[in-house]
Amino acid sequence: MRFEQVAFSFNGGKDSTVLLHLLRAGYYLHKEKINYSNGNQPDCMLKCPIRTIYFECPCAFPEINSFTYETAAAYDLQLEIMRSDFKSGLESLLKEKPIKAIFLGTRIGDPNAVGQEQFSPSSTGWPPFMRVNPILDWSYRDVWAFILTCKVKYCSLYDQGYTSIGSIYDTVPNALLSTADSSSTKENFKPAYMLSDGRLERAGRAKKISSKCESTHVLSNGMDNTGAHRSSFLTASIIAVGDEILFGTAEDQIGATLCQKLYATGWQVAHIAVVQNDVDSVAEEVEQRKSRDDIVFLFGGLGPLHSDVSVAGVAKAFGVCLAPDEEFEESLRHLIGDHCTGDHNELALLPEGITELLHHETLPVPLIKCRNVIIFAATNICELETQWECLLELSNTPLVQMAPFISKHLSTMLSDIETAQVISKLRMDFPDIYIGCHRKSRAGPLIISFVGKNKIRVELAAEKLSRRFHAGAFCEFSCD
Numbered sequence: 287m288r289f290e291q292v293a294f295s296f297n298g299g300k301d302s303t304v305l306l307h308l309l310r311a312g313y314y315l316h317k318e319k320i321n322y323s324n325g326n327q328p329d330c331m332l333k334c335p336i337r338t339i340y341f342e343c344p345c346a347f348p349e350i351n352s353f354t355y356e357t358a359a360a361y362d363l364q365l366e367i368m369r370s371d372f373k374s375g376l377e378s379l380l381k382e383k384p385i386k387a388i389f390l391g392t393r394i395g396d397p398n399a400v401g402q403e404q405f406s407p408s409s410t411g412w413p414p415f416m417r418v419n420p421i422l423d424w425s426y427r428d429v430w431a432f433i434l435t436c437k438v439k440y441c442s443l444y445d446q447g448y449t450s451i452g453s454i455y456d457t458v459p460n461a462l463l464s465t466a467d468s469s470s471t472k473e474n475f476k477p478a479y480m481l482s483d484g485r486l487e488r489a490g491r492a493k494k495i496s497s498k499c500e501s502t503h504v505l506s507n508g509m510d511n512t513g514a515h516r517s518s519f520l521t522a523s524i525i526a527v528g529d530e531i532l533f534g535t536a537e538d539q540i541g542a543t544l545c546q547k548l549y550a551t552g553w554q555v556a557h558i559a560v561v562q563n564d565v566d567s568v569a570e571e572v573e574q575r576k577s578r579d580d581i582v583f584l585f586g587g588l589g590p591l592h593s594d595v596s597v598a599g600v601a602k603a604f605g606v607c608l609a610p611d612e613e614f615e616e617s618l619r620h621l622i623g624d625h626c627t628g629d630h631n632e633l634a635l636l637p638e639g640i641t642e643l644l645h646h647e648t649l650p651v652p653l654i655k656c657r658n659v660i661i662f663a664a665t666n667i668c669e670l671e672t673q674w675e676c677l678l679e680l681s682n683t684p685l686v687q688m689a690p691f692i693s694k695h696l697s698t699m700l701s702d703i704e705t706a707q708v709i710s711k712l713r714m715d716f717p718d719i720y721i722g723c724h725r726k727s728r729a730g731p732l733i734i735s736f737v738g739k740n741k742i743r744v745e746l747a748a749e750k751l752s753r754r755f756h757a758g759a760f761c762e763f764s765c766d
């Protein structure tokens with residue numbers, strides 16, 4: 287195979303960094319052989335001008351991006367920058383270039399490694415090429431042993447506790463490398479090579495509800511006209527604090543209403559949780575969600591009772607103390623007047639240094655915002671309606687209105703067995719569209735939902751499904 291028929295898929299991650307240096311070594315040996323047969327001395331082949339494919343995504347970490355560009359420049363890699371989704375990017379690249387094989391840093395244990403071997407033809411539906419996975423059977427330990435022994439440069443994020451790197455939306459440092467003790471306010475992390483159990487390599491990766499990154503690839507491919515990739519797929523989570531909900535004595539209606547409101551505002555709700563009225567339970571949940579989602583809403587557990595621990599939980603999640611907030615105290619004084627004696631108003635204790643009060647003329651007390659966590663004081667849907675409206679009306683609202691979701695629902699009496707495979711395949715063809723199924727009874731019809739931000743794509747996905755079965759197998763269904 288000619289040199290220009292092979293390509294290297296490089297994304298600045300640790301696995302592809304290992305592969306880069308293996309390829310350089312191979313290239314050196316290959317050149318050396320040619321040089322010897324020509325009677326020349328081998329020159330110092332540090333460079334490796336291999337065709338290098340990089341799918342640049344707006345949701346990549348800047349450190350990953352700059353490392354990729356710097357490395358490409360350092361080793362003379364011939365970069366092919368792609369700004370579309372993997373599949374269509376490869377389709378157009380393979381039309382233009384004589385690529386027959388692509389080297390990847392895929393390892394056993396990666397979610398996409400299932401069923402792959404060292405040489406695996408691309409999947410059906412993908413353009414034809416050979417996927418070459420030289421480090422498929424390398425362990426996490428092998429990767430770091432290679433990088434450290436060869437003293438090669440790697441992306442700086444790995445020194446900050448990241449052990450596997452996806453997008454800025456789904457990746458945080460690996461908590462198993464945290465050095466924080468309860469007294470320190472800032473969490474530090476050991477470098478990635480200190481992780482002793484490689485099976486936990488992906489512990490810092492969030493489970494995807496829908497792939498924001500892939501969605502934005504599609505968006506930046508011109509299929510959506512909203513322009514702003516980031517504002518199209520922001521996620522929210524909702525935390526209800528309430529023992530009464532967990533005991534089953536009260537029903538959480540606020541959470542469900544918030545889901546509807548967020549959906550109508552174009553936000554994707556990634557998670558909804560109910561936790562106990564207990565500082566650690568609140569802190570644990572907030573800590574996880576604040577770094578995974580763009581915004582976190584919390585309600586319940588607010589007030590002067592022993593069970594009102596939400597504010598303390600939020601403070602603990604951010605590793606800060608509670609301190610008297612004069613501005614909040616003033617608002618409370620207006621509300622409860624003489625019933626509070628200034629200095630001892632525990633209700634005015636708020637997380638120190640991270641709290642912003644959101645004032646609105648309709649609200650007797652401002653809403654509390656701690657970084658990306660918003661605390662609603664609502665105890666029923668009516669109060670939520672008011673607070674929600676106020677939040678939206680604020681000039682500096684954190685709740686920007688985004689491109690709305692468009693949905694289509696089809697109902698069918700076809701069985702799961704008949705539809706399952708086709709729907710799975712469809713999900714791969716439409717990574718930008720959420721395709722989900724539910725039914726209201728075991729024997730009743732199956733409802734298939736298509737949700738996305740691009741009407742044409744939603745319609746197309748639904749139409750593609752209908753066309754795979756006999757006419758009349760599906761009918762449109764309203765979920766309202």
Ligand SMILES: Cc1cc2nc3c(=O)[nH]c(=O)nc-3n(C[C@H](O)[C@H](O)[C@H](O)COP(=O)(O)O)c2cc1C
Binds near residue numbers: 372388397407
């Ligand atoms: C060069 C290249 C070739 C790929 N070939 C295939 C393929 O043949 N079949 C497939 O299902 N996915 C293929 N993928 C997609 C990967 O399996 C996987 O989705 C991708 O590496 C992103 O991983 P992530 O979703 O964990 O971020 C390919 C990706 C790249 C970069």
Ligand SMILES: Nc1ncnc2c1ncn2[C@@H]1O[C@H](COP(=O)(O)OP(=O)(O)OP(=O)(O)O)[C@@H](O)[C@H]1O
Binds near residue numbers: 302391396
């Ligand atoms: N955006 C991308 N552009 C080019 N190749 C990519 C891209 N994303 C993934 N790949 C290919 O898929 C391989 C597997 O990706 P994966 O994210 O698991 O490994 P990595 O990024 O190298 O390391 P890490 O697990 O630390 O993130 C990469 O080594 C690379 O060959």
Ligand SMILES: [Mg+2]
Binds near residue numbers: 297299450451452
């Ligand atoms: Mg990666």
